[in-house]
Structure formats: structure tokens, C-alpha cells
Amino acid sequence: MRTAVVTGANRGIGEAIAGELAARGLRVVPTSREARQGFVTLDVTRADHVAALAVQLAGEGGVDVLVNNAGVSLVGFDERVVRRTLDPNFLGAMHVTDALLPSMRPGGRIVMVSSGLGSLTGVRGELRARFEDPRLTREGLVALVEEFPRDVAAGVHERHGWPSSAYRVSKIAMNALVRVMARELEGDPRRIFVNAADPGWVRTRMGGRSAPRSLEHGARTPVWLALLPDGGPTGGFFRDEHAVAF
Numbered sequence: 001m002r003t004a005v006v007t008g009a010n011r012g013i014g015e016a017i018a019g020e021l022a023a024r025g026l027r028v029v030p031t032s033r034e035a036r037q038g039f040v041t042l043d044v045t046r047a048d049h050v051a052a053l054a055v056q057l058a059g060e061g062g063v064d065v066l067v068n069n070a071g072v073s074l075v076g077f078d079e080r081v082v083r084r085t086l087d088p089n090f091l092g093a094m095h096v097t098d099a100l101l102p103s104m105r106p107g108g109r110i111v112m113v114s115s116g117l118g119s120l121t122g123v124r125g126e127l128r129a130r131f132e133d134p135r136l137t138r139e140g141l142v143a144l145v146e147e148f149p150r151d152v153a154a155g156v157h158e159r160h161g162w163p164s165s166a167y168r169v170s171k172i173a174m175n176a177l178v179r180v181m182a183r184e185l186e187g188d189p190r191r192i193f194v195n196a197a198d199p200g201w202v203r204t205r206m207g208g209r210s211a212p213r214s215l216e217h218g219a220r221t222p223v224w225l226a227l228l229p230d231g232g233p234t235g236g237f238f239r240d241e242h243a244v245a246f
């Protein structure tokens, strides 16, 4: 039986993804930031939680699907808000993925629940070219994203091409991570695919009541990416099961 880990599975789109994967016959390990019955406790910003989950899954024989769904959209815009957004949305997703990758079985699938707001159209000039550079490495990406809170603190982020939104940059960074990781995994004999999903605007605590999409609709593309057949794709960005431009 295939095993799927879903972060932030206690509510919203994550809960819908976990439910749908279970309905498709996968063994789902739902995780939640707060301790609650039936969930593995995983605050994606906590290294001890991430390490414990990795040990647990390795002991259980590995993982086939990882859905990095946990995320926040905070009010306000300053260096603190930026760091409190990047930590779960970008760095958390990256650390969880890195921790589970060694025990990922052949044919593994990694899904990043991103956003249409993660489009590179939000980034201007030379900065955009740096994100799009096909030679961008993991270290290079982390260093590039780290410039954002520093630029915000120094009051120069707009001049340097960044949007004035912590959430947007966190998803732009997550999308860039998908491209970098797909390149990193190119030679891996396990043929693991990594892709980003834009769920659309969904009725959740984050999306609000007036969002047009149901939870089921929002979960559809992440679930599709979690169950991709051998042929791929990998390293892409998808909405409604179709590739969209980064």
C-alpha cells in the first residue's frame, strides 16, 4: 500500500487532499501543527518535529507521496511578517521534503501546494532573471530568498524588484524550489517527480467565504500530481491539471 504524508491536514485544502488520497486507497499519514488525535504532530518550522517524522516513516518502510500543503498568509508587511511567512511556506516545505527524501520509495511524488500569486510576474527586472536562471542551485536559491527580509528591513525591496507581499514571495520561492529540486532529482534512479499546484481561490479559513472554489475542487490538482503515472511531468506548475507558466 502506498503511503502519503500531508502537512497541515487538519483543515482546509490539506484535509481535503488527505481525504481524497485515502479514498483512492493510499495509507495517509495526516499531520497537524497542534497535537490532536489521529494526527502526527508536525509544525513544519520545528526541526525536532521534522526529524521525528522522518525517523517514523523510515521505520515504517518509507513514503510514496509528500504533499507540502501547510502554509500561512499573515496580515501586515515588515521583516517579521516576511520571516514568519517564509519559515513555514518556503523553508518548512523544503526541510520536510529534504528530511523525507531519503526514505522516499521509487516512483515517489512530491507536491508543493503553491498559489497563482507565486507567479514570477510579481518579480521585476534582474531579480526575475535570477529566479529564472536554469543554473540556480539550492544554495543559490536559499541565499536569494534570504535577501528579501534583509531588503525589506533596509527599505529597498521595491527598488530591488520584490513585490510588497510576504505571501507572494514565499510561493515564488516555493515554485523556484520545485524547478531546482526537479534538476537535483534528474539522475535519481527512483524517478521521483516534484511539481507545484495552484489550487485556485478556495473557501477555507485562508481563502475566506466568498472564494468560488470548494475544498474538493481545490484538492483536485494536488491529488492529480500526487498520483501521476510514470511518464511525468516533473518540475512544473499546474492549475486545473494543466501546466501554467511560472
Ligand SMILES: NC(=O)c1ccc[n+]([C@@H]2O[C@H](COP(=O)([O-])OP(=O)(O)OC[C@H]3O[C@@H](n4cnc5c(N)ncnc54)[C@H](OP(=O)(O)O)[C@@H]3O)[C@@H](O)[C@H]2O)c1
Pocket: 007, 008, 009, 010, 011, 012, 013, 014, 032, 033, 034, 042, 043, 044, 045, 068, 069, 070, 071, 072, 088, 092, 113, 114, 115, 116, 198, 199, 200, 201, 202, 203, 204, 205, 206, 207, 208, 211
Ligand atoms: N485557500 C485558497 O484560496 C488558497 C489559494 C492558493 C493557495 N493556497 C494554499 O493552500 C494551502 C492550504 O491553505 P488553506 O486555504 O487550506 O488554508 P487554511 O485553512 O488556513 O489551512 C492552513 C493549514 O496549514 C497549517 N499550518 C500553518 N502553519 C503551519 C506550520 N508551521 N506547520 C504545520 N502546519 C501549518 C494550518 O494549521 P493550523 O490549523 O494549526 O493553523 C492549517 O492546517 C496553503 O499552502 C495556501 O497557501 C490556498
